[in-house]
Amino acid sequence: MAIDYPTQSPVSFPISFYGVCWLFITLFAVLCLCALSPVVIAAQANQNSNSESESAAVVELSAPKSVKKLIKKHISLPEEPFAHDIAQAAFVRKIRQEIKELLATEGYFTSTVTLEDHLTGEKPTLKVVPGPRTRVTEVTIEFQGDLAVEAPEHHQRIEQLRASWLLTPRKFFRSSAWEEAKAALLSSVAEREYAAAQIVSSQAEVDPAAASAKLRIVIDSGPVFYFGDLQITGLERYDQSLISNYASFQKGDPYHRDKLLAFQAALQNIPHLSSASVSIRPDIAYHQAIPVEVILTEAHSRRIAIGAGYSTNTGARGEINYRNYNFLNRALNMSSLLRYEQKRQIFSAKIDTVPDENNYLYSLGARVERTDIEDLRTFNQKVSLTRDRTMEKMRTQLGIAWQREERQPVGAPDTTAHALALDTWWRYHNVDNPLHARRGHITEMRIGGGSQYLLSKRDFVRTYARHQHWWPIGARDVLFLRAEVGYTLASSRDGIPQEYLFRAGGIQSVRGYDFLSLGVREGDAIVGGRTLGTGTLEYVRWFTENWGTALFADVGDAADSWRSFKPSLGYGSGIRWRSPAGPLALDLARRHDTGTLRVHFSIAVAF
Incomplete structure (x- = not known):
């Protein structure tokens, strides 16, 4: 049995002020010593080594x-x-x-x-x-082959290639920089259309007396290459259409290296395969239809995972996950999950198709869930059908789902809600590093709703938007901004399942408050409201490559109307560690209205 810690597990609990301060300071000091001691020891050893060598x-x-x-x-x-x-x-x-x-x-x-x-x-x-250091005074870049044929598009590309040359005039001439510049130029020519491009000649004419260098390089682009047929090897259980649907190019398209790499990355990410390699052999004789070699190794089609863990939000948990990547011998992905937690129990099953030639994937799923959070007990049954499309930087989803929910708020009457909702979801991401973002942004929007005339207890339209932005500050630091807003248009929240209402509080919401503790009070319970608005401003100072500290402020609330919306404020500081599994955050947050301190812990990508 493997111990499986949750990839996103917010932990929040109140403790005394002085105890937290001592705990936090002690932990921070220990972490800093652990992080810096190898560096100090290595530096001392290196210094001693140099001193001994010199003496x-x-x-x-x-x-x-x-x-x-x-x-x-x-x-x-x-x-x-x-x-x-x-x-x-x-x-x-x-x-x-x-x-x-x-x-x-x-x-x-x-x-x-x-x-x-x-x-x-x-x-x-x-x-x-050493004498004077030689500088580059002149650079001549010439082209032969198809790229040298007079045409407006060729002229534009040649100008771009020359403008991207790395070892420009006035820079110091270095042998490694000269070789790097030649390799980069050749790679830029060969990455698109001209797969067989090669350097015909290169010369660096150095005048030692004048400390100057004149550079000249000639590149033969060769002919334009076009994609040919896929030559797939290694498949036994699956049809070749499973592979060809992931290719973003067609036979006859001009060669593009990035498309080959994207094709290989897509194949490496599908669960049906354990390895995938995509390449071509740039033989000029086949430039009109170059074969694309795809070498694959199939993965085991069935997997069972057993895990255990603990979260302060939902208590101890155990789970069993079963997957079959060749369900009904049609390469369908069937997954089922049985998870038992003290405050939440889930059983779900889903069948996914493989993406078609337009990159659309269809899913049929069912879920049963019980929860007991903030004195609100729910029992939810849901059936859904969705269409999903994932592109390089964008993902869209369109689905229809029917669900029935029984609510039992402590101190208030029990109710039942049901809805047949049409839902659409759109997400765009453009970040430099998916695990440790430092520059870029992510925008997400969702809209859905149901009608009393189509199996819903109440007419409603739910809208939601979230934006996250990262700005690099200096050499290492990062400024992070997050904002989200939601509104459910309806005459009342009664009869609407909690999924289409809003609660706030906790990690990635308003720190200093318990998970989902901001909402509408109904009896002794906190239930979802029709409005949501939260925001975060966070500055992370990285002292080393992997260790840093953060200052943050969170604000927001969830309510039944904008009139009753009263933003709550939480702020504090924390420790950051770039772990192999993702960014780890240990935060000490203060609730502004009561002064209560809470420690929050999470290890997850903040997307």
């Missing part, structure tokens, strides 16, 4: 800071005294050649290296004068 050498090195570190890194100085003058002369000849060649790679072509003897008992000094 052991029988020759002192004298060179400008710009090259001294480079020489120490790549050149070994003698640790034994010279046996005689001949050995010393041989050393000088050898070290002079090595240093000159090393400095030439960094653009120093007129360096001088001399060994100066001192009084008896003093170390001789190896003196290095």
Whole structure:
């Protein structure tokens, strides 16, 4: 049995002020020491190593800071005294050649290296004068092949390629930068249409006296390549249409490397396969229809997972998850889940089709759920049919669902709600890193509703929108903004299932408050209201690559109308860790109206 911790598990509980302060300070200090001690030890060890190396050498090195570190890194100085003058002369000849060649790679072509003897008992000094550093003064980039044929689109692309050249005039000439610039230019030509592009000639003409370099490179693009048939190997249980539907290109489309990579990434993410490789062989003889080689390894079609965990929100839990990726031998994805928690129990089953040629996926699902949160007990049964489409940066979903819900609020009458709702959902994301976003934004919108004339107890229309934005500050820091708003248009909340109403509080909502504790009071229970509005402003200061601290403020409320809407405020600070599983957050939040302090813990992507 594997212990399975929830990927998004907000934890919130009240504790005393002084106890929290001491706990928080102690934990923060321990984490900082754990994070920094390896760095300090490594730095000390490195310093000791360098000191020992310098003291052991029988020759002192004298060179400008710009090259001294480079020489120490790549050149070994003698640790034994010279046996005689001949050995010393041989050393000088050898070290002079090595240093000159090393400095030439960094653009120093007129360096001088001399060994100066001192009084008896003093170390001789190896003196290095690098001379002026060579700069690029001229760059010539020429093209041959189909790309050189006179055409407006070719002219525009050539200008773009020349503008993207990395080693531009006035920059220092370095051998590694020269090779990197050539490789980047060739890659840019070959990534689209010209898969067989190659460098015909390249030359760096260096004038040591003038400390200048003239660069010239000629690239032959070759002919335009077009996608041909898919050559799929490794399939046994599934039809080839399962694979071809994930390709974003058709036979006869111009070659594009990004489309191949996207095709491979899509195949690697589907559960039917354990591995996938997509490639072409850029043979000019087949440029009019280049075969696309797809090498696959199928995964086991059935999986069972057993897990256990604990959350302060819902208590201890255990679950069993069963999946069949080849249900009815049609590559259908059937999944079922049985989860038992102290405050919530769920049984669900769903069947998904594979995406078709237009990237649409259809799902048929059923769910039974019991909850007991904030003195509101619910028993919900739901059946749904949805159509889902996932693109590179956008996902859309259209569905219809019928559900029946029994509500038992403590201190108020029991009620029953049911609805047949048509729902649509749209999400656009553009972030630099899905796990650790630092730049970008995500926007999500949802609208749905039901009618009394179509199996619903009440007419309603539910609208919801959320936006999240990340701005990089300085070299590492991040400013994060989140805003969400929701409104259910209806004459009353009675008869509407909780899914189409709103509650707030907790992680990714208003910290300082219990999970879903902001809403409408009905008896002793908190139930969903028809309005929602929350927002977050958070600044994260990263001290190292993986450790940082955050300052935040949350505001918001859920109510039955905008007139009764009274925003609640929570604020505080926390610790951040970029764990392999995602960003970990440990926050200490203060509820503004009562001064109550709560600790919130989560490890999840904030999407």
